[in-house]
Amino acid sequence: MNALLCRGLGPIENLAWVDVESPPCGPRQVRFRTTVATLGFMDVLMVRGLYQHKPSLPYIPGSVSAGVVTEVGAEVKAIRVGQRVSASAMSGAFAEERVADEEVLLVTPDDMDDEQATSLRLTFTPSYLALVVRARLQAAETLVVTGATGGISYSAMQLGRHLGARVIGAVGSDAKVAYLRQQGFAEAINYSRESFKDRVNALTEGRGADVIFEVIGGEIFEQSLRCINAGGRVLVLGFASGRIGQVPANLPLLKNAAVMGSFLGGWKKHDPQGIAAMTREIVRILSESGMRTPIARTFKMAEGAQAMKALLSRTVSGKIMLVP
Numbered sequence: 405m406n407a408l409l410c411r412g413l414g415p416i417e418n419l420a421w422v423d424v425e426s427p428p429c430g431p432r433q434v435r436f437r438t439t440v441a442t443l444g445f446m447d448v449l450m451v452r453g454l455y456q457h458k459p460s461l462p463y464i465p466g467s468v469s470a471g472v473v474t475e476v477g478a479e480v481k482a483i484r485v486g487q488r489v490s491a492s493a494m495s496g497a498f499a500e501e502r503v504a505d506e507e508v509l510l511v512t513p514d515d516m517d518d519e520q521a522t523s524l525r526l527t528f529t530p531s532y533l534a535l536v537v538r539a540r541l542q543a544a545e546t547l548v549v550t551g552a553t554g555g556i557s558y559s560a561m562q563l564g565r566h567l568g569a570r571v572i573g574a575v576g577s578d579a580k581v582a583y584l585r586q587q588g589f590a591e592a593i594n595y596s597r598e599s600f601k602d603r604v605n606a607l608t609e610g611r612g613a614d615v616i617f618e619v620i621g622g623e624i625f626e627q628s629l630r631c632i633n634a635g636g637r638v639l640v641l642g643f644a645s646g647r648i649g650q651v652p653a654n655l656p657l658l659k660n661a662a663v664m665g666s667f668l669g670g671w672k673k674h675d676p677q678g679i680a681a682m683t684r685e686i687v688r689i690l691s692e693s694g695m696r697t698p699i700a701r702t703f704k705m706a707e708g709a710q711a712m713k714a715l716l717s718r719t720v721s722g723k724i725m726l727v728p
């Protein structure tokens with residue numbers, strides 16, 4: 405099969421689309437022919453050697469993909485050849501075929517296409533974990549989302565609105581403010597040219613946001629602690645800016661506020677069944693509400709490096725997809 409191969413962590417230009425041997429399918433594993441994969445921020449960090457998990461080399465990047473089952477291991481009970489599935493694991497997605505453990509697979513519902521089935525594992529599932537399970541966002545609370553047109557963040561915008569919250573999107577350009585307005589999110593902040601904390605405080609009559617869904621880290625995270633309401637929750641999702649923010653402990657103390665991590669990968673380790681149940685629940689919500697992950701651009705897997713450059717350019721709204 406052909407796969408995007410990473411032989412050494414570092415510059416993304418080193419990735420190559422090459423012929424590699426298909427891995428064997430173990431007794432509790434499933435092989436599927438890839439139809440589409442989703443590019444996540446984490447995939448790019450891992451290739452560059454900047455992610456906490458360092459894969460053994462060489463490796464095939466990509467965490468989430470979907471396709472049609474071509475082989476099932478002898479002990480697999482719930483999945484059959486010919487079914488459509490999606491898989492979420494640390495690596496192996498950017499290839500014509502993938503062998504995945506049974507427990508990381510979900511059968512794709514008949515009324516969902518493969519693009520949506522694969523995307524939601526990096527968008528709505530982690531944002532459901534953050535907003536519903538961790539922060540317990542309530543209707544009529546104010547939710548502020550940073551990087552609001554990005555993959556996970558735009559799902560948080562939609563889910564927050566679906567849950568009845570007042571949703572404010574914070575982004576890094578006027579073009580992204582315009583995108584949010586086109587999607588019906590009237591309240592938006594451009595933190596590249598206005599103070600994030602001052603705007604959040606102004607929009608909330610000085611109270612601050614009840615929940616801040618924070619993916620940027622660094623300065624924006626640190627400002628979040630200064631525009632959170634009493635009893636509020638600052639959700640730590642990631643550090644897209646490359647800098648991990650610091651917490652002066654007096655700030656959560658004074659506001660009776662919580663700084664809470666929400667990390668799908670970590671949750672999966674101690675409660676994989678819980679994540680599967682959350683994903684089933686989000687599939688039900690998506691089917692009823694019609695919410696979708698917007699697809700920004702589709703690249704060939706052979707052009708994986710260009711796709712990763714597009715993600716790092718901060719000009720994309722929505723998810724980048726890769727096809728074999």
Ligand SMILES: NC(=O)c1ccc[n+]([C@@H]2O[C@H](COP(=O)([O-])OP(=O)(O)OC[C@H]3O[C@@H](n4cnc5c(N)ncnc54)[C@H](OP(=O)(O)O)[C@@H]3O)[C@@H](O)[C@H]2O)c1
Nearest residue numbers: 445530551554555556575576641642643644666667668718
């Ligand atoms: N905790 C979890 O369970 C979980 C799950 C999935 C993803 N994540 C994390 O969430 C973050 C976003 O992931 P994603 O897949 O949604 O990525 P994405 O679609 O590429 O969105 C990232 C956003 O971050 C902003 N950004 C700020 N500084 C940036 C920089 N230096 N380079 C690139 N983007 C920058 C950009 O928005 P602006 O230009 O508007 O600032 C961009 O839209 C990442 O840190 C990722 O690791 C966490």
